[in-house]
Amino acid sequence: MEKWHIALLAISIYLILAFLIGVLAGRGKSFFSLSEYAVGDRSFNLFVMWFLMGGTIFSAFAFLGGPGWAFSKGAASYYILVYCTLGLMPWYIIGPKVARIGKKNNYITMGDFLGDRYQSKVLKVIVGIIAILAFIPYLTLQIKGMAYIFNVLTYDNIPYWLGALLSFGIVVIYVATSGVRGAAWSDVFQAILMLIIAWVLGIYFVEKLHGGVGSMFKSIAMENKDFLLIGEEGSTISKTRYTSNIVISMIGFVMWPHLFTKSYTTTERRIKTTVAVYPIFALFLLPVLFIGFSAIGIVEKEAIENSGQILPYLITNYLTESGVLYGIVGAGALAAAMSSSDAITHGASVSFGRDICKAVYSDLSENTELWIMRFAVFLIGTIAYFLAIFGGEGLIQLLLGAYGPIAQLAPAVYCSIFFRKVNAISIIVGMIFGVVVNTYYQYFSISTLYDMHPGLIGFFVNIFIVILLSFIFSQSENEKQKSEEFSNI
Numbered sequence: 074m075e076k077w078h079i080a081l082l083a084i085s086i087y088l089i090l091a092f093l094i095g096v097l098a099g100r101g102k103s104f105f106s107l108s109e110y111a112v113g114d115r116s117f118n119l120f121v122m123w124f125l126m127g128g129t130i131f132s133a134f135a136f137l138g139g140p141g142w143a144f145s146k147g148a149a150s151y152y153i154l155v156y157c158t159l160g161l162m163p164w165y166i167i168g169p170k171v172a173r174i175g176k177k178n179n180y181i182t183m184g185d186f187l188g189d190r191y192q193s194k195v196l197k198v199i200v201g202i203i204a205i206l207a208f209i210p211y212l213t214l215q216i217k218g219m220a221y222i223f224n225v226l227t228y229d230n231i232p233y234w235l236g237a238l239l240s241f242g243i244v245v246i247y248v249a250t251s252g253v254r255g256a257a258w259s260d261v262f263q264a265i266l267m268l269i270i271a272w273v274l275g276i277y278f279v280e281k282l283h284g285g286v287g288s289m290f291k292s293i294a295m296e297n298k299d300f301l302l303i304g305e306e307g308s309t310i311s312k313t314r315y316t317s318n319i320v321i322s323m324i325g326f327v328m329w330p331h332l333f334t335k336s337y338t339t340t341e342r343r344i345k346t347t348v349a350v351y352p353i354f355a356l357f358l359l360p361v362l363f364i365g366f367s368a369i370g371i372v373e374k375e376a377i378e379n380s381g382q383i384l385p386y387l388i389t390n391y392l393t394e395s396g397v398l399y400g401i402v403g404a405g406a407l408a409a410a411m412s413s414s415d416a417i418t419h420g421a422s423v424s425f426g427r428d429i430c431k432a433v434y435s436d437l438s439e440n441t442e443l444w445i446m447r448f449a450v451f452l453i454g455t456i457a458y459f460l461a462i463f464g465g466e467g468l469i470q471l472l473l474g475a476y477g478p479i480a481q482l483a484p485a486v487y488c489s490i491f492f493r494k495v496n497a498i499s500i501i502v503g504m505i506f507g508v509v510v511n512t513y514y515q516y517f518s519i520s521t522l523y524d525m526h527p528g529l530i531g532f533f534v535n536i537f538i539v540i541l542l543s544f545i546f547s548q549s550e551n552e553k554q555k556s557e558e559f560s561n562i
Contacts, residue, residue, distance in 0.1 A: 076399055077227045083400025084226070084407060087266075088243055091259050091411060095247025098258035102251075107443045110252030111181040111423050112337040117257060122339050122347045124261040125416070126161070126332070127354035135361060136267065136409035137218045141380030143365025144372070147293075147300035149310040150362055156319045158355040160326030165348040169341035170490055171333065174562050180337060183330040183482065184428030190489040190559055191497035192551040194432045199504060200482065201428025204330040207479040208421040209457050211329075215414035216241050216461035218381075219407060225385030226403040234462050240407060241458060244415045248422070249450040253338065256415035263408035268357050270405025275360020278367040278387055286363065293369050300369075317526040324532060325480035331420025333486075422449035477515055477528025481507035484532075484539050493556040496549075499542035507535030 102109050117125065135153065143150040171186065180186050183204065188197030216237045223236020231239075247255040283289035293300060299307030303315050327333060336344060368383050377386050388402055426446035431437050437445075481504050488495040511531030514521045521527055548556065 077230060079397055080226050080400035080403055081231070083397055084223070084404050087401075087404035087407065088240060091263065091408070092243045092247060094262050095243070095255040095259040095415070096250055098247075098255045099251030102254060104250070105440060105443065107439045107446075108179075108181070109254065110443055110446065111427075112334065113252070113254045113257065115176065115338055117335075117338045117343075119339075119343050119346055121257050121261060122335070122343055123350060123354070124264045125257045126335065126347060126351060127260075127264050135358060136271070136406050137221060137381045137384055138214075139358060139361040140365030140368070140384045141382070143362045144368045144383045145365075145374070145380035146309040147297075147369075148303050148308060149315060150365065151303075152315060152318050152322075154355065154358045154362065156322040156326065157358055158352050160323045161348050161351050163323075164327045164332075164336075165345055167327070167486065167490060168336045168344040168348070170562070171336040172339070172341050172344055174559060175337040177562060181334065182423055182427045183328075183333045183486075184424060184432070186333075187482075187485050187489060187500075188428075188432065190555050191485075191500055192549060192555055193497040193501065194435075196485075196497055196501050196504075197428050197432045199501060200330075200485075201424045201432070203478055203482065203504070203508060204424040204428065205421055205453065207329075207476075208331075208417055208424070209453065209460065212414060212417045212421070212453070212457040213460045213464060215410045215417065216458055217464075218410035219414075220461060221382055221385055222403055222406050222410070225382060225389055226399070228389065237458060237461055240411060241414060241454065244411055244418060245450055245454045248415050248419045249447045253416075253419055256419050257338075259415055260412045263412040264354075267405045267408045267412070268354075270402055270408075271357045271360045274384075274388075274392075274402060274405075275363040278391065279363050281391060282367045282371050289363075289367055293366065296370060311524050313524045314526065317524075317529045321480050321526045321528040321532065322476050324483050325476040325528070328479050328482045328486065329420070330424050330482075331416050334420060334423065418450055418454055421453045422446045425449040425453065477511040477526065477531060478508050480528045480532050481511065481535050484535050488539065489559060493560055494548065495539060495543050496546050496552055498546045499539045502542055503535040503538035506538055507531040510534045 099109075102114075106114070108114050135157075139150065139153050142153065174180070175186065178185070178189060180189070182201075184197040184200040187200055188194060219240040220233040220237040223231045223240065224233050227236075247259065279286055279289055283292060290301065297307050299305040300309070302308050303310060304312035339347075364384055364387065368387055372383065372386060377383060384406060385403075388399065388406075392399055392402060423446055426442050426449055430445050431442055484503060484507075485500045488500065508531065511527045514527030514530055518527075522530055
């Protein structure tokens with residue numbers, strides 16, 4: 074029996090377990106409850122929350138893109154560790170407040186929160202559209218990761234399209250049936266698996282290829298010491314770009330609607346505790362980056378099509394002693410992609426049903442809204458699937474491209490909580506201009522101002538417009554009332 078056959082068997086067992094956990098998580102809960110599907114009846118404990126947040130955030134980007142960036146960009150990859158460690162911190166401040174307001178008003182989405190605060194259905198729809206436009210490249214990233222894993226670990230015997238279809242198809246089924254609870258309990262299983270595998274791989278490859286961490290970095294420094302520095306002549310990233318990447322990612326970190334909505338699934342105390350213990354989860358990024366660094370000077374860049382394939386390449390070429398272990402490692406990498414794709418798919422479906430369809434057709438029944446959300450799981454999943462198979466962008470580009478538009482939601486959120494006099498017009502215009510500016514610099518401009526991340530440029534434009542128009546336009550009476558209500562909750 075060939076090793077890739079054993080590996081495929083191990084991966085198949087993992088997929089079956091993930092499927093069963095995801096589907097059975099909803100057993101005993103109402104299939105026809107919108108609250109259950111969207112926010113798990115607001116009943117998640119600390120154990121589930123920690124793994125749900127961690128598993129959601131540490132995605133195919135972390136497991137595949139992280140080593141890829143360390144291998145190709147050197148010190149630029151430190152960005153991942155910094156923003157993932159600090160990015161959840163704002164949730165400690167805004168999370169409990171969002172939870173209180175959400176529980177009182179029975180919110181299930183970010184669009185509910187902002188649309189009600191600013192008394193604007195238009196804003197609610199815009200939030201939903203921005204969310205989905207950001208969700209799709211983020212989900213595409215995960216599906217690409219699944220495809221890479223299947224294809225490389227089976228020595229091209231499983232094509233990209235089939236590997237992505239098998240793994241993501243399972244995600245679609247358990248999300249559509251069990252909602253956020255299915256995603257949460259699958260993430261517990263997947264996160265535990267990928268944490269173990271990350272440390273095993275990090276230690277293994279460093280020792281096997283270099284004999285230790287010190288020897289590894291000494292070898293890299295001898296070839297090009299500036300590769301391990303930021304903004305130096307031989308480095309791969311400027312100080313401005315490095316800093317702006319971190320800043321925009323931290324701004325956008327808790328603005329992802331599927332993460333924002335997690336505030337509605339638990340209590341205020343559990344939110345604060347989750348933030349406090351969350352950095353422990355980020356420790357798994359150290360061995361992930363070590364994997365990429367270990368390949369420098371060992372693997373020729375021409376040996377892989379893109380840097381995101383470095384981990385599968387190392388596994389297939391330097392970890393083939395045991396087909397079983399080979400397959401388990403592949404399952405760990407697959408778990409990283411699936412643990413994020415389920416939360417993203419669920420978040421996108423809820424945003425589509427509540428923030429767009431319900432806002433446009435206000436007389437929709439709860440049951441109809443729920444079925445629209447379940448339909449959206451398949452619709453959005455199909456779009457992302459085809460983009461993943463036929464699109465050409467790498468994992469890093471997809472992630473950074475997704476953070477730009479999602480960060481444009483931040484002024485609306487923070488102003489809704491801390492600044493009473495901000496109005497809907499200023500928020501809507503600022504948000505639109507922020508997204509437009511980000512899109513221009515992201516996709517059409519050869520360079521950006523001072524080499525900043527496009528999303529940060531859009532963010533500054535967004536804030537400027539919000540401040541300016543808040544002085545020009547005044548709040549409606551309904552806005553004033555809601556502003557006062559939000560401040561007092």
